[in-house]
Amino acid sequence: MWGARAMKEDAARGPWRRAAARFMQSRAAVAAAALLLFLALAAVCVPPLLPHTYDDIFWEHIKGAPAVSADGFHPFGFDVNGRDLFARTLLGLRVSLQIALLATAVAVAVGVAYGAIAGYFGGRLDEAMMRFVDILYALPYILFVILLMVIFGRHEILLYLGIGLLEWVTMARIVRGQTLSLREREFVEAARVAGLSPAAIIFRHITPNLAGPVVIYAALTIPEIILTESFLSYLGFGVQEPRTSLGTLISEGTDNLSVYPWILAFPGGVLFCVLLCMILIGDGLRDALDPRRRA
Amino acid sequence: MRALGGGARPPGKTSGGPANAAAPLLSVQALTVAYRVRTGLFSSQPLHALSAVTFNLEQRETLGVVGESGCGKSTLARAVLGLVAPASGRVRLESEDLSKLPPARMRTRRRIMQMVFQDPLASLNPRMTAGRIVAEPLGVFAPHLTPAERLARALDMLARTGLPQSAAHRYPHEFSGGQAQRIGIARALITEPRLLVCDEPVSALDVSVQAQILNLLADLRAGGRLAMLFITHDLSVARAVSDRVLVLYLGRIMEIAPAAQLFAAPRHPYTQGLLASAPPPTPQAARNWRPPTLAGEAPSPLSPPSGCVFRLRCRRAKPQCAEQVPPLETADDGRQVACIRWREG
Amino acid sequence: MTEPLLSVRDLTVRYDDAAPVVDGLSFDLFPGEALAMVGESGSGKSQTWLAALGLLDAGARADGSVFYRGRNLLTLARGRLDALRGSDIALIFQDPMTALNPSMRLGSQLTEAPRRHRGLPASEARRRAADMLTLVGVPDAGQRLNAYPHELSGGLRQRAAFAMALLCEPKILIADEPTTALDATVQAQIIRLLADLRRRFSLTLAIVTHDLGVVAGLCERMLVMYAGREMESGPVEAVFAAPRHPYTAGLLASTPRIDRARPGVKLPMIPGAPPEPGETPADSCPFAPRCSKRIDVCTRQRPRPETIAPGRRVACHLHAGHGDTGHSGAAGAPPAAPDSTRRAWR
Numbered sequence: 001m002w003g004a005r006a007m008k009e010d011a012a013r014g015p016w017r018r019a020a021a022r023f024m025q026s027r028a029a030v031a032a033a034a035l036l037l038f039l040a041l042a043a044v045c046v047p048p049l050l051p052h053t054y055d056d057i058f059w060e061h062i063k064g065a066p067a068v069s070a071d072g073f074h075p076f077g078f079d080v081n082g083r084d085l086f087a088r089t090l091l092g093l094r095v096s097l098q099i100a101l102l103a104t105a106v107a108v109a110v111g112v113a114y115g116a117i118a119g120y121f122g123g124r125l126d127e128a129m130m131r132f133v134d135i136l137y138a139l140p141y142i143l144f145v146i147l148l149m150v151i152f153g154r155h156e157i158l159l160y161l162g163i164g165l166l167e168w169v170t171m172a173r174i175v176r177g178q179t180l181s182l183r184e185r186e187f188v189e190a191a192r193v194a195g196l197s198p199a200a201i202i203f204r205h206i207t208p209n210l211a212g213p214v215v216i217y218a219a220l221t222i223p224e225i226i227l228t229e230s231f232l233s234y235l236g237f238g239v240q241e242p243r244t245s246l247g248t249l250i251s252e253g254t255d256n257l258s259v260y261p262w263i264l265a266f267p268g269g270v271l272f273c274v275l276l277c278m279i280l281i282g283d284g285l286r287d288a289l290d291p292r293r294r295a
Numbered sequence: 296m297r298a299l300g301g302g303a304r305p306p307g308k309t310s311g312g313p314a315n316a317a318a319p320l321l322s323v324q325a326l327t328v329a330y331r332v333r334t335g336l337f338s339s340q341p342l343h344a345l346s347a348v349t350f351n352l353e354q355r356e357t358l359g360v361v362g363e364s365g366c367g368k369s370t371l372a373r374a375v376l377g378l379v380a381p382a383s384g385r386v387r388l389e390s391e392d393l394s395k396l397p398p399a400r401m402r403t404r405r406r407i408m409q410m411v412f413q414d415p416l417a418s419l420n421p422r423m424t425a426g427r428i429v430a431e432p433l434g435v436f437a438p439h440l441t442p443a444e445r446l447a448r449a450l451d452m453l454a455r456t457g458l459p460q461s462a463a464h465r466y467p468h469e470f471s472g473g474q475a476q477r478i479g480i481a482r483a484l485i486t487e488p489r490l491l492v493c494d495e496p497v498s499a500l501d502v503s504v505q506a507q508i509l510n511l512l513a514d515l516r517a518g519g520r521l522a523m524l525f526i527t528h529d530l531s532v533a534r535a536v537s538d539r540v541l542v543l544y545l546g547r548i549m550e551i552a553p554a555a556q557l558f559a560a561p562r563h564p565y566t567q568g569l570l571a572s573a574p575p576p577t578p579q580a581a582r583n584w585r586p587p588t589l590a591g592e593a594p595s596p597l598s599p600p601s602g603c604v605f606r607l608r609c610r611r612a613k614p615q616c617a618e619q620v621p622p623l624e625t626a627d628d629g630r631q632v633a634c635i636r637w638r639e640g
Numbered sequence: 641m642t643e644p645l646l647s648v649r650d651l652t653v654r655y656d657d658a659a660p661v662v663d664g665l666s667f668d669l670f671p672g673e674a675l676a677m678v679g680e681s682g683s684g685k686s687q688t689w690l691a692a693l694g695l696l697d698a699g700a701r702a703d704g705s706v707f708y709r710g711r712n713l714l715t716l717a718r719g720r721l722d723a724l725r726g727s728d729i730a731l732i733f734q735d736p737m738t739a740l741n742p743s744m745r746l747g748s749q750l751t752e753a754p755r756r757h758r759g760l761p762a763s764e765a766r767r768r769a770a771d772m773l774t775l776v777g778v779p780d781a782g783q784r785l786n787a788y789p790h791e792l793s794g795g796l797r798q799r800a801a802f803a804m805a806l807l808c809e810p811k812i813l814i815a816d817e818p819t820t821a822l823d824a825t826v827q828a829q830i831i832r833l834l835a836d837l838r839r840r841f842s843l844t845l846a847i848v849t850h851d852l853g854v855v856a857g858l859c860e861r862m863l864v865m866y867a868g869r870e871m872e873s874g875p876v877e878a879v880f881a882a883p884r885h886p887y888t889a890g891l892l893a894s895t896p897r898i899d900r901a902r903p904g905v906k907l908p909m910i911p912g913a914p915p916e917p918g919e920t921p922a923d924s925c926p927f928a929p930r931c932s933k934r935i936d937v938c939t940r941q942r943p944r945p946e947t948i949a950p951g952r953r954v955a956c957h958l959h960a961g962h963g964d965t966g967h968s969g970a971a972g973a974p975p976a977a978p979d980s981t982r983r984a985w986r
Contacts, residue, residue, distance in 0.1 A: 014466055015422050186418035190482065193376055193410045194432035195402040204431075208422040363823035471913040501680040502850055503887075503930075506894035506909035513906055528824060535896035535907065558898065572828035574853025576897040578877040581856045589825040592793045 022288040029284020032277040039274060043094040047087055054087040055242040063260045076266040080252060088244055089267050093274070095245040099160050099229045100222045100278075106164025107225075108218050111171025112210065116202050118172070119179025130176065133169050141166045142232070149237050156239055163228050167221050171214070178213050182206050212289035219282035223275045230271070246271045318390050319351035320522050321375065321490055326384035328367070328374050328546075332597060342597050344370040346546045347384070349623065352490070357516065357523040359537030359554065361530060361569070363593055367546040368526045372494045375524060376410055377401055388490070406436040409483035413495040415475035419467035426463030429453060429481045436486050452481040456511060473504035477511065484515065492524045497532060509535055530573045534558055542566050545596055545604040548623055552630040562630065562637045565589075565605045603634070611636055644668035645844055646692075646812060650704035653684070653691045653868075661917040662687050663868040664704075666945070669812065674838060674845035676855040676876065678891075679865035680914045685848045688865075689814050693731060694721045726757050730805035734817035736797040739804060740789040746773075746800055747785030754807050772803040775840075777833060795826035802833065806841065813837075816848040831857050852895050856880065861951075864888050867915050867926030870945045874952035884954040887927045925957065933958055 024030060047054070050073065058064070064078040066085075076085035118129040145162045152158055182188060183206070191201045230247025232238040239245045246267050253264025326348040329341040345367045352358050362368050373379045375386055377393055386393045388408060396404060409432075412418035419428055430449035433440055440448070446463070453462055456477040467475055476496060483491055493512070497505040509532065515521060527533050533540055537554040542563065550563040561567045568589035575581035589608050594600060603621050606612040615635060623633045646669040653662035662684040669675055679685040691702040692713055706713040708728070713721060725731070733739055741749055750772070751765035760768070766785065773781035776799040789797055798818065805813060815834065819827040835858060838845055847859055855862050855876060863873040864885065872885040883889040890910040912930040920926035921939075928938040937957045945955040 014424075015468075186412040186414055187420045189373075189378060190410065190412060190418050190479070191420075191431070192378055193405060193408075194482070194486075195405040195435040196431070197399075197402065205420050209420070211422075363825060473913050501914055502852075502895060503680060503891055503910040504913055506896070506907040507911070509896065510906045510909055529896075530824065531896040531898040534898055534900075569824055570898070572825045573898050574827065574831060574851065574857040576853065576856065576895075576899050578856045578880050580899070581858075584857055589829075592795050592823070592826055 019288045023284050026284040026287060028280050029287075032280035032284070035273065036277040036281065039093060039270070039277075040097055043090050043097065047090050050084070050087055052084055052087060054091045054244070055083060056087075058082045058084070063256065063263070065260075066262055077260075077262045079249075079263055080256065083242075085249075085263065085266055088249060089246075089270055092244045092246040092249045092267055093270055095156075095239055095243065096226050096229060096247070096271070096274070099163065099245070100225050102160040103164035103167060103225045103229075104218050104222055106161055107167035107171050107221060108214060109168075110165065111168035112175050112207060112214060114168065115172040115175025115177075116179050116206050116210065119176040120183055120198065120202050120206060122180070122183070126176070130173075133172055136169050142235075145232060146235075146237050154237070154240050156243070159229070159232070159238060163225055163232075166228070167225060171217060171221070174213055174217055175210055178210050179206055182209055215289060216282060216286045219278060219285050223278045226271070226275065226278075246274075320354045320356075320389060321352035321524070322385075322387040322390075323351070323375065324349050324385045324387070326371075326374055326386060327382045328370050328379055329382040340597060341382075343546050343599070344596065345374065345381075348543075348546075348548055349384075350541055350548065350551060352522055352524060354489070355516070355520050355522050357525055357536055357538045359533035359540040360524060360526045360543060361528065361533045361540060362543035363528065363569075365545070365593060365596060366543040367596075368528075368543055369494055370546075371543070372410065372492045372524065372526050376405070376408055376492055402435065406432075406486045407488050408490040408492065409486055409488040411476070411479050411483050411491060411493045411496045414499050415472050415479050415496075416467055416470075418479050419475055421467050424464055424466055425453065425458075425470070425478050426450065428467075428478060429463075429485055432482060432486050448485060449481070452485045453478070455484070455515075456481045457507075471504075472500050473507055476500065476508050480508075480511065480515070489520065490522050490524065492526070494526045495528065496525075498527065498529065505532070512536065530558075530570060531576070542569065545593055545599055547604050547620070548631070548633055549605065550630070550632050550634075551623075552632075556628075556630060562626075562632045563605075563634050564609045564611050564636075568608075642670055645671045645708070647707045648688070648692065648704070649707070651688060651691060651706065652703045653687050653696065653700060654703075655697075655700050655917075659917065659920070659922075661868050662691060662702075665865075665868070665870055666704075667863055667870065667873065669844060669846060671811075671844055672842060673861055674847065674859040676859035676862040677846065677848045677865060678850065678852070678855055678862055680850055682867070682914055682917050683865040684868035684917075685865050686816050687868075689731070689816065689846065689848060693725055693729060693814075694718070695731075723757070726753055727808050728810055729812045729814065730808060730810035732798075732801055732805055732813065732815040732818050734820050736794070736801040736821075737789060739801045740797060742789055744788070745785065746787050746789065746792075750785070750800070750804050750807060753804070757808065769803070769807060772807050773800065776800075776803045776806070776837070777829070778803070794822055795829060798822060798826075798830055799833065802837065806837065809841070810843070812844045812846065814846045814848070817850070818847065819851065819854055820849070827854075834858060852892065864891070867920045868917065869926060870953070870955055871927065872952075872954045872956075873945070874949070878949075878952060884948060884952070884959055885927075885956050886931050886933045886958070890932075925955075 058078060059082055061078040062082040063080055064074070064082070066077040067074050074084050074086060076089055079085050079088060114129065118126045145166065148158065148162045188201060188205055191205045196204070226246070229238055229245060230250060233245050233247035234251040238247055249267035250264060250271065253267060256263050326345055327343065328345040329343050331339045332342045333339045348371065350358070360368050360371060370379060374381050377386070381394065388404070393401065393404065426446055426449050429452055430445040433445040433448060437445070450460055450463055454460070458474060458477050458481070462474070470478065496512070497508050500508060512523070513536070516523065525533070525536050534554060539551060540554050540557045541551045542549040542565065544565050549565045550557065550561065552562070557566065558570065561570055572589065575584045591608055594607060600607050600617070602617040602619055603609070606616040609616070613636065621633045621635045623631050625631050649666050651662055651665045652660045654660045665688060677685040677688065687696070690696050692706040694713065696702060702714055704714065716724070747766060747769060750769035751762065754760050754765045754768060755762065770781040770785060773784060778784055778796055778799050784792070789800070792800060818834065819830050822830060831854060834845065837843060847854060849855060859876050861874065862876050862879055864871045864887065866887050872879060872883065872888045879888060880892060883892055890908070893908040894910055896907060910930050915926060923940065923942050925931070925938045925943050928934050931938065935957060941957070943955045943957050943960065945953040946960065947953050948959050
């Protein structure tokens with residue numbers, strides 16, 4: 001209540017810019033965002049600069065230790081098939097980030113539309129739509145994805161979509177709950193009085209005000225998606241050879257953990273960094289977009 | 296979907312006026328609104344927020360609607376605007392039955408009836424600038440205008456409600472309550488409505504700002520042909536703005552009368568009790584203030600008493616009052632009272 | 641003149657290092673009187689009492705002094721202040737639910753303090769609680785003791801909150817907007833109840849309100865606050881009849897009145913909006929930007945409350961130096977209405 005003065009200082013700016021300003025105040029979140037950006041750029045820009053590709057096999061270096069010398073640049077060592085682990089880790093990072101972004105986009109798009117429609121119209125439609133969500137919740141989702149893979153073949157895109165379609169259920173529930181309370185707000189009523197159609201109200205008045213919880217939840221979903229993909233890859237249903245993902249690399253690493261620890265340590269370290277960054281960014285976004293909830 | 300509505304009714308219908316000059320702007324007939332309230336796993340029970348409410352609102356008239364919380368004031372506002380569906384009864388606007396309109400047509404008809412809300416900040420989308428908020432209804436009602444023209448009209452309307460041009464680019468959180476209410480009024484007036492429904496438009500405002508908004512509404516009313524349905528719990532505010540006053544209790548009309556007469560000589564025992572409950576305006580008046588206060592509080596609308604809903608708190612209740620709902624009688628002088636004993640004085 | 645029961649001197653409340661929300665406030669509360677603290681949101685009227693009772697939020701700091709029976713409440717040890725709050729000074733809030741624990745039956749809540757502070761046995765405490773509930777107008781008091789707060793209506797909850805406060809037999813009852821959340825007919829009941837309780841228990845009342853009707857109906861003395869400072873104080877009748885501060889005058893004139901029809905006539909009004917806490921420069925009158933009588937000095941020098949007549953103080957440069965120039969109705973305040981207009985329809 002007495003923060004009125006602070007509010008005045010960042011007047012004449014929109015809600016997004018105020019949120020951005022608050023985000024920039026969180027040191028941990030900004031550092032995490034910078035590190036993640038660095039990792040993402042590395043994943044995209046570094047591989048073309050390397051003298052070898054992720055599937056070049058160095059027969060003499062199978063399970064070889066990290067080595068940087070005039071002979072070659074192999075800071076992460078080699079995997080069980082003698083391929084450069086640095087190049088493979090970068091590829092794995094890229095694939096994992098792609099999955100995270102695409103699957104999250106799918107989850108957000110489907111979840112927001114589904115939840116907002118159910119919440120805004122309410123009544124029987126809402127009941128029916130939400131019972132369907134409950135049913136999806138009850139399905140063992142991993143089996144579901146595996147089934148999808150078996151039926152449609154192992155396309156990477158399908159994997160992205162499959163994971164995204166799993167995650168939207170929770171998003172839909174969150175969005176529906178928020179929409180139910182937004183629907184009762186006077187500005188939504190004002191939009192109805194102004195003659196707006198339900199579609200216009202949902203897209204112009206409801207969804208922009210869902211941005212806070214959606215962004216926060218999406219940021220916290222990304223680590224979950226990366227882990228799900230890792231898990232599926234670990235089971236062998238993920239990205240197919242010779243391409244790889246962080247999960248696949250870790251799966252290979254665990255098999256050789258006691259003797260060749262670097263095969264696990266490097267991809268595992270990168271995954272750990274990515275997840276930690278995402279969680280810190282999620283926290284920062286929550287504080288920035290929903291300052292009231294900050295303890 | 297918008298093209299359908301926009302095409303059906305050319306915007307800017309300014310000539311002529313109502314089809315029949317004698318017809319009231321708004322005619323509400325036997326309007327009943329019920330909500331279903333869950334009382335158990337498989338049982339629910341209707342809650343009558345409004346029961347058989349009948350009244351007319353003339354062109355350019357301001358009708359004050361007063362009553363305590365839970366009396367159905369806000370439901371009345373929303374039912375008139377078609378925001379809640381009535382269980383029965385009719386709302387006619389310019390002789391057109393709104394309940395029979397298809398949704399798309401109803402949306403375009405909203406041009407002539409707009410609303411001002413109780414909580415000015417909550418009624419503005421926090422993610423839109425004031426200019427966009429005010430211009431938005433034009434997108435529905437005047438789709439032929441370019442965005443620039445819409446913004447120009449919005450600026451004009453903001454100026455008419457006493458806000459500077461710079462306000463258009465600012466967000467709701469940057470305004471005080473009074474300024475935010477001006478934006479809400481500008482948004483309502485930009486469609487050039489004939490009926491403005493005001494739901495407690497000043498009760499969330501500071502005392503020194505209330506008068507500004509009341510005066511602004513008075514100005515707007517004087518300058519055009521605007522009728523108002525003005526909902527308030529504050530009797531002083533009702534007196535300041537109303538031509539006629541409608542008193543609601545537990546979803547039923549107790550009394551309708553011209554403001555001066557109602558405040559000078561209320562006929563319904565509830566109106567009498569309500570007026571006597573108002574705190575005295577001056578210490579001199581307070582010296583002799585021994586309010587014959589109504590005992591107790593309004594019963595739950597889930598289980599209203601039989602017959603007259605007010606009888607449990609009425610000091611003049613008789614056994615007959617429990618037998619039937621007293622009809623809203625029109626007296627010789629045109630005032631309406633729903634009490635079987637009002638003639639006894 | 642009698643000794644004040646409570647005396648506030650130079651009370652200043654700040655949050656963090658921001659500008660004060662209560663700014664150098666001094667006033668007395670005399671035994672047996674009913675004092676109204678009048679002001680709009682952000683005027684500091686509630687903060688004043690929260691500060692006096694040590695109930696400010698963390699992060700707030702109160703300076704100055706609040707003397708009660710020779711002790712400065714602001715420097716009193718936490719435990720002794722708590723004890724004082726339980727016995728001598730009671731506080732009632734706008735929303736009675738803040739005083740009542742939603743998960744406790746009324747009976748246990750009402751008997752808790754008397755049992756702890758006075759060591760009453762349970763049965764005796766319960767009997768007294770029931771008596772007190774009856775006294776504040778709760779019907780079937782005996783059974784209500786078994787009810788949870790949410791089972792009561794708004795008016796009954798406020799009555800129960802009064803009963804809880806009065807069971808400790810306080811000397812001072814501070815009520816923060818006690819009628820604001822209630823319906824019109826219930827408001828009148830509560831005002832009457834407060835007046836009755838005051839007589840019966842010889843209470844000293846401090847009412848915090850923005851409602852001039854509550855002031856007129858219940859209080860003898862009023863203190864008008866704006867932006868954390870005293871604008872004007874004095875006997876209610878005198879202030880209503882001839883407000884000396886332009887803000888008071890504007891407030892009285894701009895409030896719609898139930899006894900006066902103004903068909904087509906606009907209300908006199910104060911332009912602008914009350915300042916946010918901390919918006920007012922220290923060396924200026926906080927009301928100056930909205931004041932129609934503003935003169936040069938108003939924005940250069942802070943007006944201090946000065947006594948202009950016995951018991952009346954005004955903080956306004958227009959009254960500086962000269963005691964009782966008849967500056968009545970500074971902003972066209974209405975003369976007091978005769979009682980007859982009200983009686984006509986009663």
